Amino acid sequence: MTHPIVLRRRTATAALLSLSFPVAAQTTFPAGAVRWIVPFPAGGPSDVLARVCAQKLSERWQQQVNVDNKPGGSTVIGAVEAARAPADGLTLFMPIDSTLTMNPSLFSKLPYHPTRDFHHVSLLATQSLVVLANDRVAAKTLPELIALAKAQPGAINYGSGTISTQLAGEMLNRAAGIKLAYVPYKGSSDVVKAMLSGEIQTSVDGIAPNVPHIKSGRFRALATTGLQRSAALPDVPTLHELGLRDFEVRVWLGLSVPAGTPMAVQRRIQADAQAVMALADVREKLLPLGLEAVGSTPEQFAETIRVETARYAPLIKELGLRLD
Known part of the structure; x- marks a missing residue:
């Protein structure tokens, strides 16, 4: 028969061990260099966000956090590589909205499966899109553009370089009761070039690549797509303000890890990522990109x-969109 005092000691020891395990996991993590897979080329907003965060996390963890760009396939290439990586906390992944929801x-x-193959640790940042017209369009405001589009259905086109911006344009068509003709491009840089050349008259795009042309007067920023104004374009009204009530499309970027990553490690990554996104210098570096730091549970x-x-999902099905 086990003596009651011995039993109590064993119970107390087990309790202490169970309490200390997450602490031990936190103090030993990471045990080596961390790889952060970003499914876009170097130089874009996603890449810049990852590199800013990686530097701060390297300082906190006393281990190198290396950004590994794996572009292509509508983020599928990077997502598959991240899903197949060891679930040891040494591989991070930056999905965007289309990776997991579109x-x-x-x-x-x-x-890959958007929920079974990953643990989703935290949202990092969000970005409003901007509705633009070039200087060849008579409309100087969104109401004027809507009036022109209603008078000439299909005569005005809009360019888009991602599925997110394409869907935002289609949602604008429906909300405003107009028909801007969609013109596809491979990316934002191609959309900007087409706007400058006059190949397209309007676009729905990210903020950062268009700011220089907005400042020069070549492009007019007619509206942004968040419910609140973008800090990067504080003088530009939202579609919601302009009468398209509750219209909201925000591109977001997150932080995920392969499924099976220990919970204690996930908690450590989430807490440190949230702390990094709250830093004033991080927020300031993201502002010119049109990115607003979040940090979530x-x-x-x-x-x-x-x-x-x-x-x-219903809109994609209705439009008959396919990427394979």
């Missing part, structure tokens, strides 16, 4: 994925 509807056989991230998947 690709499942765009691909008939998506080679895993539960908030999961809810964002659920809500936006339900929102975009």
Whole structure:
């Protein structure tokens, strides 16, 4: 028979061990260099965000955090590589909204599952899009553009370089009761070139690549797509303000890890990522890119994925969009 005092000592020891395990995991993490997979080329907003955060996390963790650019396939290439990586906390992944909420509807056989193959740790940043017209368009405001588009259905076109901006343009068409003709491009840089050449008259695009042309007067920023004005374009009204009530499209970037990553490690990554996104110098570096720092809980991230998947899937199906 075990003596009651011995039993109590064993119980107390087990309790202490169970309490100390997360602390031990936190103090030993990371045990080596960390790889952060970004599914875009170097130089864009996603890459800059990852590099700014990687530097801060390297300082906190006393280990190098290396950004590994894996562009292509509507972020599928990077997502597959991240999903197949060891679940030891030494691989991070930066999904964007389309990776987790749109690709499942765009691909008939998506080679990763947006929730089963990852643990989604935190939202990092969001970005409003901007509705633009070049200086060859008579309309100087969004109401004027809507009036022109209603008078000439299909005569005015809009360019887009991503599925997110394409869907935002289609949602604008529906909300305003107009028909801007969609012209596809491979990326934002091509959209900007087409706007400058006059190949297209309007666009729905990210803020950062268009700021120089807005300042020069070549482009007019007619509206942004968040419910609140963008800090990068504080003088530009939102579509919501201009009468398209509750219109909101915000591109977001997150932080995920391969499924199976220990919970204690996930908590450490989430806490440190949230702390980094709250730093004033990080927020200042992101502002010129049109990015607004967030930092969220895993539960908030999961809810964002659920809500936006339900929102975009019917529209993608109705438009008959496919990427395979």
